[in-house]
Amino acid sequence: MQLDNHILNQFLSPQKSNRLEVETLIKKVINQLLDFLSNASEKPTNPALKYLNTAHFKIPEFSQTHNEIQKNLQELYDLSMNPANPKYIGHMDSMPTLWSVIGDFIASALNNNVLSLEMSPYITQLEYSLTKQFASLFALPETAGGVMLSGGTLSNLQALLVARNTKLNIKNGNIFSLKKEPVIFTSEHSHSSIQKIAMMIGIGTDNVIKIKTDINSKLDICDLEIQINAQIKIGKNPFAIVATAGTTVSGNVDPLIEVSKIAKKFDLWLHIDAIYGGAVIFSEKYKHIIGGVEQADSISFNPQKWMYVAKTCSMVLFKDFSKMVENFRISAPYMKEQNSYINLGEINVQGTKYAEVIKLWLSLQSLGKDGYEKLIDYSFYLAEEFEKEIFKRPYLKMTSKPEMNILCFRGEPQNIKADNFDKWNENLQQYLLKQTDFFLSLPKYKNGLWLRTVLLNPFLTIEHIKTLFLNIDNYEKNQSVNKTTH
Numbered sequence: 001m002q003l004d005n006h007i008l009n010q011f012l013s014p015q016k017s018n019r020l021e022v023e024t025l026i027k028k029v030i031n032q033l034l035d036f037l038s039n040a041s042e043k044p045t046n047p048a049l050k051y052l053n054t055a056h057f058k059i060p061e062f063s064q065t066h067n068e069i070q071k072n073l074q075e076l077y078d079l080s081m082n083p084a085n086p087k088y089i090g091h092m093d094s095m096p097t098l099w100s101v102i103g104d105f106i107a108s109a110l111n112n113n114v115l116s117l118e119m120s121p122y123i124t125q126l127e128y129s130l131t132k133q134f135a136s137l138f139a140l141p142e143t144a145g146g147v148m149l150s151g152g153t154l155s156n157l158q159a160l161l162v163a164r165n166t167k168l169n170i171k172n173g174n175i176f177s178l179k180k181e182p183v184i185f186t187s188e189h190s191h192s193s194i195q196k197i198a199m200m201i202g203i204g205t206d207n208v209i210k211i212k213t214d215i216n217s218k219l220d221i222c223d224l225e226i227q228i229n230a231q232i233k234i235g236k237n238p239f240a241i242v243a244t245a246g247t248t249v250s251g252n253v254d255p256l257i258e259v260s261k262i263a264k265k266f267d268l269w270l271h272i273d274a275i276y277g278g279a280v281i282f283s284e285k286y287k288h289i290i291g292g293v294e295q296a297d298s299i300s301f302n303p304q305k306w307m308y309v310a311k312t313c314s315m316v317l318f319k320d321f322s323k324m325v326e327n328f329r330i331s332a333p334y335m336k337e338q339n340s341y342i343n344l345g346e347i348n349v350q351g352t353k354y355a356e357v358i359k360l361w362l363s364l365q366s367l368g369k370d371g372y373e374k375l376i377d378y379s380f381y382l383a384e385e386f387e388k389e390i391f392k393r394p395y396l397k398m399t400s401k402p403e404m405n406i407l408c409f410r411g412e413p414q415n416i417k418a419d420n421f422d423k424w425n426e427n428l429q430q431y432l433l434k435q436t437d438f439f440l441s442l443p444k445y446k447n448g449l450w451l452r453t454v455l456l457n458p459f460l461t462i463e464h465i466k467t468l469f470l471n472i473d474n475y476e477k478n479q480s481v482n483k484t485t486h
């Protein structure tokens, strides 16, 4: 039996037989993609949602031509969210660096498996080296190291699993042997993944104790100590604190040094979720904002956010790497034992692992630490100008004093009843999208709806910000006129 050429041509022949055809196809596909992306600022930031039924995505019985496939691709481009447009400022989804996109292509094309050294001899070493260097950028000690995972939730999961096994001394992960219920402490503004993880690791969402925050959305240290004592008193077993360096809604940073002192006092694991804010380590001017991060037992960080690496790309770093291995490793008997480099799949919540490290590595090579510093500092510059615009308008309020490039604000005009603020801001979000194509998100914060901006796009300028605020003013004026004439 032999496969016909049409089937074989769906792969790049290792015997050169279709190299030219593949090159032509790649050029055609890349051209179509470049036509879309190089014109992204003219395309909607967030195209209107079009509901497509199952039949629309019908699995074909037989092979489709390249032209048919490209037609489907065009629809995919046209109906996808468009973070390359500088007016897309609603979420933590940045446009990716060019080299991270190329890195994704290379990682897929090489298709190594970062599960083991044998299956990824070069990439395993690269991941060990880069995570070690990131640990040192975060000023963790020589003993530190880490692993990479596909997203921040997984990084937080691995950190809290290791915390649980280490602090509760349950190396086999059997929580049924515990006499007291374990509890985790985190601020009311930490990411929902902490709840999800508590559900997954057998702690239970009720055992995530939410700590109050101050007027700047930072964890309240007094409340933290009160809650820890209260849980001890009712017979529970505190074992970890999760502090956030860059909260999801407003980009605020918990008081890391004070939290670390409390963690030491009560002998708790300190995990710092620097998923978003970790990128400021590249800026000499702003890295003090996450000062104290080096006190953590573990740190999670997503280069897929403020380092502009294409999704997904995340890492978790441990102050004591060998202790992490001791408290987490499950050996894979079908894999060759390694002494120099433990197979990464044995010390990672994932098994088969994508080579995400390639796109991080290429982005670092193309920008250097210096390029990242410039990108981060530019974001801060935009955020400072944005904040000034908010201050100029007494009818705008902020959730908290911004500390990074995330600003969360809303209109609370005097002539509007407080009950109607949510509607007013919801309509403002829609107005901005329809009139100007600026996309801001509308998260819930302390039971109200707020407008959130994440100033990531390197092509975003002060002119864009001025235009946005002119339109916010127009909306406010129209609403006031409507209010007085109706």
Ligand SMILES: Cc1ncc(COP(=O)(O)O)c(C=O)c1O
Pocket (backbone or CB within 6 Å): 092, 150, 151, 152, 153, 154, 156, 191, 193, 244, 246, 247, 248, 273, 275, 276, 302, 314
């Ligand atoms: C502070 C924080 N932690 C964790 C996460 C979860 O990361 P991911 O969505 O990559 O799983 C997010 C996501 O936005 C986040 O903002």
